[in-house]
Amino acid sequence: MLWVVESVLIVLSVVAAIWLRAHADPEGREWLFARGPVPALLVAACLTLSMAAFGLYQSHLRLRRSELLLRLLLAFAFGGVALLVLYYLIPATHIGRGLLAITFALGFASVLVVRIAMDRLLGGEAYKRRVLVYGAGVHADLINLRMRRRADRQSFAVVGFLPVPGQPVVVESRLLLETLESLPCLVQRLGVQEIVVAPDERRGGLPMDEILACAQRGVSVVNLPSFFEREAGMIKLEVVDPSSLVFSGGFDHSLVRRLSKRAFDIAAASVLLLVGWPAMLLVALAVHLEGGGPVLYRQVRVGESGRCFELVKFRSMRTDAEKDGVAQWATQQDARTTRVGRFIRKTRLDELPQLFNVLAGDMSFVGPRPERPQFVDQFNDEIRYYSVRHSVKPGLTGWAQLRYPYGASAADAQEKLKFDLFYVKNHGLLFDFIILVQTVEVVLFGRGAR
Template identity: 50%
Template structure:
């Protein structure tokens, strides 16, 4: 029973290059990369000590097998994760890993040295630590180079055939052309499905061949059903033949969920929401999340109290206005609650009375406000909303009632994001830039629905790690 439960939570998706852990899809290559670098960091203590001492003495062996190794690996790996080194894609492209790698190892080294005086039994001479970090840097760079080479080859072998030729189906090809920022897959072609389908467009394959013949000819590993009307036009017998032959068949919504970490609204049917796994909020899950929220909020409050005090003083000195800004937001089940933030705009920012989207280079933002918005310090007072129970630490960002009313009318499924508590940070915040329009709200909703469907403590931890790199690199700040 226990083994079966663990397998359900860590399902190896056969024929695909992803692993599903606690409902969250992770690229198999990144999982292997992360585990490989754990061993590289562990081995760096052995090799780094040998570089310094010139051989394996007894105390070197003890150094590498004791708590030093565990602490070193833990600190380095956490910092590397927080710097975004295990993201699916980087805005700088795959070669953007290496500057981040150097900085993260340097910062990890400083953090490790800071912790050693607190734990005297783990102290190693500073020259030894420098050698260890140098070996770790060389080892991780070689591991990354190998990963990039293998990932590019694996992507070529993922051959996808799309059933349908409409706009929804063509979106798969757009996703495949994501460029060098992400290892992807190759679309071998589109098969018309229905009398209104385009039979002459680019990559259209049908002819007189059956689906099974096309799959064999192009070595297809996966067929994605991209047409919306499946009552009469879906070639169910041909799809079954392909599935029995070992080719995976899946619907378009699930494919996008797996490949991009979001739920595409254009391909979404209400029936998919009903029958898909997820979207459940049990009592135990709610209590675990609440305990995590309280613990994380108290820890953040203790660590950031000096920063909050300095921020309050600077805001007051700049224009003598109030330090905190109170704003009504929509929470779980549509309940409105008062949210508090450090004030980052002028006191008269909305004198007209009509709420406005924040925009790039917004003239209403003060000088202190511009800085605290970039590094997300303005969000820190929301820990009190979390402690009160209005918000969770991780969840969809709460919007203002004025915008919610407008967006709920214009965007299908928008109200489903309010089935769970909003959060200080969220999946949409770490995966999409700052939202300042209806179009941005639609894109962020795709990520919010993914979180509502798949939220677990595991995904919350991933989001918290990625939030750190968002703050460091100021992604999407306005």
């Protein structure tokens, strides 16, 4: 909704700029309007795409007013550069520097006002879906533990937790609902629009007749794993079971999906190589000049279906970083990292050679990050469903990289797996494109690098 509103505002900003610029020149105004909506739509597409690249359409991202202003400024600046390149390549789309300047001023002001207004107006409880949680035990309390921030609850408001008879209560007493009336009556009285079924034990503990009566009145009913998947973009390992994964759809491996993903990989990798080869030459030269030794670093990683392949990166650590042959996690301020290595790891330039892995078919552009065999063996034993992430090709970037910082332990691997499983279950061409665009924000702001 926000993207649609802001796209319309930017298109209207182009129209307003034409009227302001050409009010004294009727012939010029008629010429501009005769060209149709294409120039205005191109401006809106470039600016909103740039805003997406700077994370401005990530619902989980909490921004202070100053951070919002900075990201908007950067997004409009990069969008302007993209438009100038487009105008150079396709002169027919050009609308003039004066018009563009007025459009940017009007568009920036209107987008900023809308962002502030929506944050204040739509943040109220009246605009959120009213949710009743059926359950008050350990599973139900995960909503309070993992979705306690305001940014986590932008689309819903929990009216209360209804304890399941005979099951332990963990949720705070102030959040509990009385059980003196039937579930349909309680739902009607509280204006509930959705019931999240979250008992610790489901066998024999659910009043299915009452839940069915609520569903017949138009109240949505979802289980806790589906609720987390929809609202948090993750598969909650603590509550999901094999049947939830099997019967909830997803896991698209059709021929059309495989072909579209491969085409996307080849196109994205080729474009990035075409644009990034000068940077790759400079990085290779800097790595060589700093201390000699090999420029590239090769490491065995685990790919699709558990098959191993050789991943290629620019060397960012000393040549004796793992002289004992034991795999080690990278740490904050890792002493093994060279000066050039610290910079290229922070900016992700060390990963550019992996584009050749993508072209070779060992990796995809988007997917779970590939791990080393030693760690995979450990995680398969310690973490439930870890092997599921290997049902798709590993990626140069991924959903977990956007939603979770650098992982350096088994606990981090378990947290990242929640997002990797969400991607594996829901991957698609549009989702890949969204992740690719938002990766720009991760690189520019250095989130997760180590």
